[in-house]
Amino acid sequence: MAECVNDSDAESAINYGDYVVLKRGDVFKSVQVENKKKVIFEKQWFFLDNVVGQLYGTMFEIEAGGSLKPKAVKRAGDSLDSKEAGQDNRHIVDDGRSQKLTRDDIETLKEQGLKGQEIVQQLIDNSTTFKDKTEFAQAKYIKKKKKKYESDITVLKPSARLLAMMYHGREPGKICHLRYDTLAQILTLGNIHAGSKIIVFETCAGLVLGSVMERMGGFGSVIQMYPGGGPTRAGMESFGFPSHFHETLHDFPLCKVNALLAGTLDLTEKEADSQANGSRIGGSDASQETSGVSEEKKSEPKSMEVSVDPQEEVRRAERERLREHRAQEKKVKLEEKRKKLASAAALLEGRNADGLVIACRFHPCPVLMGLLKFLAPSRPFVVYCQYREPLIECYTKLREQGGAISLRLTDSWLRHYQVLPNRTHPVLLMSGGGGYLLSGTTVATDAAKARNQHKSEEPAAKRLKLDEISSSCDGTAKAISLV
Secondary structure (H helix, E strand, O other): OOOOOOOOHHHHHHHHOOOOEEOOEEEEEEEEHHHHHHHHEEEEEEEOOOOOOOOOEEEEEEEEOEEEEEOOOOOHHOOOOOOOOOEEEEEEOOOOOOOOOOOOHHHHHHOOOOOHHHHHHHHHHHHOOOOOOHHHHHHHHHHHHHHHOOEEEEHHHHHHHHHHHHHHHOHHHHHHOOHHHHHHHHHHOOOOOOOOOOEEEEEEOHHHHHHHHHHOOOOOEEEEOOOOOOOHHHHHHHOOHHHHHHHEEEEHHHHHHHHHOOOOOOOOOHHHHHHHHHHHHHHHHHHHHHHHHHHHHOOOHHHHHHHOHHHHHHHHHHHHHHHHHHHHHHHHHHHHHHHHHHOOOOOHHHOOEEEEEEOOOOHHHHHHHHHHHHEOOOOEEEEEEOOOEEEEEEEHHHHHOOEEEEEEEOOOOOOOOEEEOOOOOOOOOOOOOOOEEEEEOOOOOOOHHHHHHHHHHHHHHHHHHHHHHHHHHHHHHHHHHHH
């Protein structure tokens, strides 16, 4: 698959501390450029120091000692394509004796300093059946040998598509088997754009969160809802966003959603508990220290009476300063955490979010029902799940409860095609499934309820009037019958 590089990416140079995506063939890996850091990729090790100052999209070849060298632009005369080709492959027998070079000979060529392209040329020259193969079979043979013997690394700028392909190819379980085409549909159905306020709940290693932030371009607000003790952002960090992107990111624990909806959220509760725990820990440390000092006094009463060791006094003062410094750092961190929690709660209290994205390994129904209350009317939401049944339950619940229209439950189908002259056809191997998506649009429910109540009150008065008319008619009828 060919990689296209944007003009903005090509103009920017790589620096230390930047995150890059390494590409070799169809395999990707995300790393951070650090000084003299050893990187292992596809059973080869090298250093990334020589990529500093180069442009994104540059191809490098691995030299002896693990250093990278920019690869020269391929010239027209460097092609390995053979001018002679056979008509068909009917007379070629794969008996394993067509190649004259042995494994030891190839290792010897590597020790002599031959590059991958030169080794591939030697394999072509020493093959007895290469000239008898068809043109298509020769191209396939050269491609296979290049992939095995050429050590070319392409350095690319991280993007949502590259990181999604990397995770799906290497560790699909970490991102709930989310495919990159399904991720693109999530961003489209969620109407992610700059200047919006988006709520994200995901357990895909931060890939969905990073994709949303990339689409918003550092403008707007992203509120990450997280379970457990803290948010997971490994995939988001691989994007290498600048500092002003992180200023738009807020996080809020999922366990405090009900308290926020009920209006009973206490922002000082966790801080007080932490301070209490810290005081208990500090008290225990102090008690242990005093007990240790008392034991020392009991064990060495005579020495303490005679003189005080100045080194012991210095160590004790150092321990006190260290304890006070740690307590101060902990207090500052708690205050920062409280401020972040308060800012996220202020954004959610308005209940005017512009979109909701859910992609988690948990059952999405209770999460969806709770987080939909923070969306403004006429706003899109999208839920991803690897399986269909949980989304069917969400669909049924939304139809019964109301508050959402244009509900759609879809799945995506992706197949690659080989596009070459006279041999364009679908690739035989393809992904079995990319998960399922439930999307919809919120509507105002309070106004609808008020209208329904207003309409239901009018027939009640009409029924009372009809009852009075019917009772009077019955009395008139009885009087007529008596006469």
